[in-house]
Amino acid sequence: MDPVMDPVLEVQGVSLSLGGLTILDDLSFAVGRGEVCALIGPNGAGKTSLFNCVSGVYRPSAGRISIAGHDVTGLKPHERARRGVARTFQNLGLFPSLSVRANAMAGAHTRLHARLLPEMLAAPWARAEERALQEEADLVLDALDLGAVADTAVTALPFGTQKRVEIARALMARPALLMLDEPANGLSDGEVDELAHVVRGIRDRYDLSILLVEHHIGFVTGLSQHVVVMDVGRQIAAGTPAAVTTDPNVVRAYLGDPL
Ligand SMILES: Nc1ncnc2c1ncn2[C@@H]1O[C@H](COP(=O)(O)OP(=O)(O)OP(=O)(O)O)[C@@H](O)[C@H]1O
């Protein structure tokens, strides 16, 4: 594989053991600036566990994770967030009863230093800051086609829309690396196409590098420049979408033979 120029994320020899089990085994890959990189593989391959290592939820048992050339392996999740890492979750991590706008604004807390967001929103001296944050959130919501539902409670929205709210929340942290865990899961074909369009739009507008976990293979091949294939914690292939989807090992382990 060609070395990635100017990597935003480097995963070098990362292994993870949990409860005596090897979950990840010596993974190495990089995500270049402005690139969409996808992680694919069967259920239980370790894709979400790798996300947890990159965002700092899990500490790898071996290896190194670097963000924009800085080793972050020992840093806590909030410290990595300050260095530009933001993610969405496979099972939504939103405040269901709050509005779409409030959920988006909550995503800014990682860069608001010592202040707690609820205090900030309640304090009279902070009205100007609140307004600025609200305006920023509204721009992000527009970029995700969520402007029309900004005042709607998240729980009242279809699942596919809620997934976009999670992306809005992550964007409010102003990340350099956005990690999306199964953003197309549960969406109709039309919604998947719309999501691909929206993700391309935010990548360009916000100058993002994206690490994507997704089972919807059309979504992956349409969006990614680089695909890493995992199976039972190991990397079994990596390369362009065209190269990995025709790789016999990948077909055998994950994609299955074409009908
Ligand atoms: N906290 C944990 N303790 C023990 N084992 C775990 C833990 N978290 C995940 N695992 C195991 O690690 C393996 C990889 O799980 P992971 O959720 O990373 O897979 P995945 O590739 O994201 O799968 P899916 O496509 O189903 O989301 C699975 O065997 C899972 O049971």
Ligand SMILES: [Mg+2]
């Ligand atoms: Mg997963």
